[in-house]
Amino acid sequence: MDKGSNPPVRIDSSPGSRPGVVILKVHGPLEITNYSEFEELMRRNEAPILLVDLTDVPYIDSAVLGSMVAMHVACARNQRKYALVHANQRIQTMLTVSGVGEIIVSFPTVAQAEASLAKQSTGEKA
Numbered sequence: 001m002d003k004g005s006n007p008p009v010r011i012d013s014s015p016g017s018r019p020g021v022v023i024l025k026v027h028g029p030l031e032i033t034n035y036s037e038f039e040e041l042m043r044r045n046e047a048p049i050l051l052v053d054l055t056d057v058p059y060i061d062s063a064v065l066g067s068m069v070a071m072h073v074a075c076a077r078n079q080r081k082y083a084l085v086h087a088n089q090r091i092q093t094m095l096t097v098s099g100v101g102e103i104i105v106s107f108p109t110v111a112q113a114e115a116s117l118a119k120q121s122t123g124e125k126a
Contacts, residue, residue: 009034011041016110018118020048023085023110027056032063039067048080049117051110055086060094069100081117083107 009028016023024041028034042050050071054060060068068084075082083105087095095101107113 009038011037013041016049016051016114018049018114021051021114021118022047022049023051023053025053025055029058030060030064032061035064035067038064042067042071043074046080049114050075050080050082051085051113051117052082053085053110054088054091057091058088059090062098065094065098065100068104072100072104081105081120083113083117085110085113 009026009030011027012025014023014025015021022045024038024045026038030038042052052068052071071082074080084091085107086109087106092101092106095104095106105117107116
């Protein structure tokens with residue numbers, strides 16, 4: 001596939017409503033031809049809690065799925081938390097069919113993710 005024919009992806013980084021939370025809001029489909037910025041931002045992330053907002057992502061491909069698994073491993077190794085937020089049914093199905101749906105952390109809303117992960121980070125009971 002011609003690289004020029006793929007829709008561009010845009011990623012906005014912003015602080016969450018709680019201390020230590022960073023939100024990466026992704027706009028556009030994530031594919032092997034355009035996910036390098038996404039992968040780099042995940043790799044460089046040092047926030048205690050990283051939320052990846054997929055509201056505006058219609059689909060991901062297997063390369064991006066691999067990056068998400070790598071994010072899971074890196075966060076676990078470095079004692080940080082992460083979550084995918086607003087993943088649509090197509091993305092949820094891909095996570096399930098690929099067998100990683102049970103390990104990838106996901107929440108329906110940013111507010112739910114922040115509340116749950118902040119409690120886990122401070123040791124509070126959810």
